[in-house]
Amino acid sequence: xxxxxxxxxxxxxxxxxxxxxxxxxxxxxxxxxxxxxxxxxxxxxxxxxxxxxxxxxxxxxxxxxxxxxxxxxxxxxxxxxxxxxxxxxxxxxxxxxxxxxxxxxxxxxxxxxxxxxxxxxxxxxxxxxxxxxxxxxxxxxxxxxxxxxxxxxxxxxxxxxxxxxxxxxxxxxxxxxxxxxxxxxxxxxxxxxxxxxxxxxxxxxxxxxxxxxxxxxxxxxxxxxxxxxxxxxxxxxxxxxxxxxxxxxxxxxxxxxxxxxxxxxxxxxxxxxxxxxxxxxxxxxxxxxxxxxxxxxxxxxxxxxxxxxxxxxxxxxxxxxxxxxxxxxxxxxxxxxxxxxxxxxxxxxxxxx
Numbered sequence: 001x002x003x004x005x006x007x008x009x010x011x012x013x014x015x016x017x018x019x020x021x022x023x024x025x026x027x028x029x030x031x032x033x034x035x036x037x038x039x040x041x042x043x044x045x046x047x048x049x050x051x052x053x054x055x056x057x058x059x060x061x062x063x064x065x066x067x068x069x070x071x072x073x074x075x076x077x078x079x080x081x082x083x084x085x086x087x088x089x090x091x092x093x094x095x096x097x098x099x100x101x102x103x104x105x106x107x108x109x110x111x112x113x114x115x116x117x118x119x120x121x122x123x124x125x126x127x128x129x130x131x132x133x134x135x136x137x138x139x140x141x142x143x144x145x146x147x148x149x150x151x152x153x154x155x156x157x158x159x160x161x162x163x164x165x166x167x168x169x170x171x172x173x174x175x176x177x178x179x180x181x182x183x184x185x186x187x188x189x190x191x192x193x194x195x196x197x198x199x200x201x202x203x204x205x206x207x208x209x210x211x212x213x214x215x216x217x218x219x220x221x222x223x224x225x226x227x228x229x230x231x232x233x234x235x236x237x238x239x240x241x242x243x244x245x246x247x248x249x250x251x252x253x254x255x256x257x258x259x260x261x262x263x264x265x266x267x268x269x270x271x272x273x274x275x276x277x278x279x280x281x282x283x284x285x286x287x288x289x290x291x292x293x294x295x296x297x298x299x300x301x302x303x304x305x306x307x308x309x310x311x312x313x314x315x316x317x318x319x320x321x322x323x324x325x326x327x328x329x330x331x332x333x334x335x336x337x338x339x340x341x342x343x344x345x346x347x348x349x350x351x352x353x
Contacts (some may be wrong), residue, residue, distance in 0.1 A: 009043045018099025019049040031058045032169050032280050035065050040155035042067045052346025060255035064171040086278040090116035102154050168300045169280040173262035181259040187263035194264035195276035198231040201322030203291045204270045211337035213242030224249045226260045290331030293318040
């Protein structure tokens with residue numbers, strides 16, 4: 001076996017061409033970060049195709065992920081086991097002849113279909129007594145500091161040291177697709193700011209998007225409000241205060257959000273899936289953090305992400321709670337609209353120099 005070291009990740013070339021299946025987390029941001037796992041596997045086994053199990057919600061992301069052969073789109077119910085759906089998925093997986101499955105979630109349910117499909121090597125951390133379902137059990141998950149470390153470590157050899165840096169997630173959106181999207185939505189070619197005011201958990205939502213939209217529009221920038229159907233009421237509030245230069249681009253299709261983030265000159269986002277999408281595309285991204293830790297949850301994409309925190313760190317921060325239970329949400333309320341707009345303009349000026 002020929003083994004080389006590429007960026008701290010060993011490359012194995014043993015003539016094994018059997019495809020690999022990744023069972024990722026299905027939250028949008030976690031799914032994007034799962035592309036790091038794809039990149040590690042492609043370095044370790046350059047001759048083995050990599051597929052992703054994916055929900056219909058996240059499926060558009062697969063089209064823009066380099067190194068992914070295909071997405072296996074299969075929606076499993078969250079609240080029940082659904083044996084018939086698991087068996088149907090297992091039959092599809094078995095037909096693809098996978099040699100390895102990486103099961104990133106620690107749940108029992110996530111490991112059922114790969115086991116029923118008879119995938120020879122099923123790798124995952126210990127969790128929910130998955131003996132038999134996971135036959136290449138890994139230990140020591142709690143000693144790994146970050147979520148990305150826990151996931152990407154499964155793509156390395158058992159016991160291997162973590163590399164100095166993980167490969168960053170990448171989303172590559174063709175320019176002609178961006179141009180067609182702008183034309184179809186009647187958007188001009190001027191500089192635009194994408195706002196992503198939604199998040200899972202109310203505590204992660206910054207307070208002053210409407211005021212920031214108004215200030216940005218007054219400075220001659222087009223402003224797009226991006227998100228899912230759950231953000232529609234927020235979008236109405238932001239457009240009502242922001243004025244005619246502010247457009248509501250929320251909707252049910254994640255592809256719309258991907259293209260908006262790719263077309264924007266800068267994205268301003270809470271700690272959310274759209275933040276990770278923008279950063280992985282390479283759009284200049286300002287992530288607004290209050291209750292969550294940037295060390296644990298910010299994108300890996302380095303200078304593509306400008307992270308903003310409140311000037312005064314509170315004793316309860318970071319709490320990682322979905323709802324604020326103390327200090328009246330000061331970690332977000334103390335970040336003013338004028339501060340965000342000032343940083344936005346600075347980032348845009350730096351981009352043109």
